[in-house]
Amino acid sequence: MNPKVTDYISSNIKWQKELEIIRNVLLELPLEEDIKWGIPAYIYKKKNIMGLSAFKNYCGLWFHHGCFLKDEINILINAQKDKTKGMRQMRFISVDEIDTDIVKQYVLEAMANSEAGLEVKPKKNTNPVVIPEELNIQFSKNEKLKYKFNEFTLSKQREFCEYILSAKREATKQSRIEKIIPMILNKIGLNDKYRNC
Known part of the structure; x- marks a missing residue:
């Protein structure tokens, strides 16, 4: 039993029994058992199989x-049909809905699928x-900023750029620039806090 998972469950009072x-x-x-992306994660032979999580209206398992x-x-359930290819959710809104035999059956199948190499590759x-x-304007003012930005992987560079480009208002773009400059200089990716949990 991972104590971080125990803490996660204890802090979710509404869904504590179900979890x-x-x-x-x-x-x-x-x-x-571990914590990844801020939620309990379950790993089988070094592969992420599923996550256990609680939301406002339900709790459940996420099969990667x-x-x-x-x-x-x-x-x-495929909660994000246009975005998520492989992930599926098993949701519960009460203790009465949880059939532990069915949960176990699905988890065992997910483990067997993992061993068989069945996975959706991004x-x-x-x-x-x-x-x-x-951002180019900031690079022209600060050579160190440009150098540090270029040290990031292409995917992390793309995250920074898309974060700025997705803003509709100029004021929002400027506030986002101000937010990411210290992150870039300190070698912190835009979404690192979600990756390193």
């Missing part, structure tokens, strides 16, 4: 490669990084 029931099923299996699960009783973005004019 504990699901967790007890997971702890019976040969899964490593759930699209490969048979789901014969049709309980899995497509690599090969498009060139489009640097916004506002």
Whole structure:
């Protein structure tokens, strides 16, 4: 039992019973328990299998490669159909909805699928990084900033640029520039806090 997961469950008072029931099923299996992206994560043979999480209106399991699960009783949800290819959710709104045998069956299938190498591999973005004019202006003023930016991977460079380009108002673009300059100088990616949990 990972104490960080215990803390996560204890802090989610509304869904505490439901999370504990699901967790007890997971702890019976040969899964490593950790915290990733701010939620409990369950790893099998060094591969992320699923996450356990609570939201305002429900709690549940997130199967990273759930699209490969048979789901014969049709309980899995693809919450972001246009964005998520592989992830599927099993949601609960009360203790009464949790059938521990079904949860265990789905988890065991997910583990078997992982061992079989079934996974959705993200497509690599090969498009060139489009640097916004506002950021180019900052680069011309600060050579160190440009140097540090170029040390990031292309995907992290793209995240910074898209963050600025997605702002509609000029004032928003400027506030975002002000936010990311210290991050770039300190070698902190825009979304690192989500990756390193």
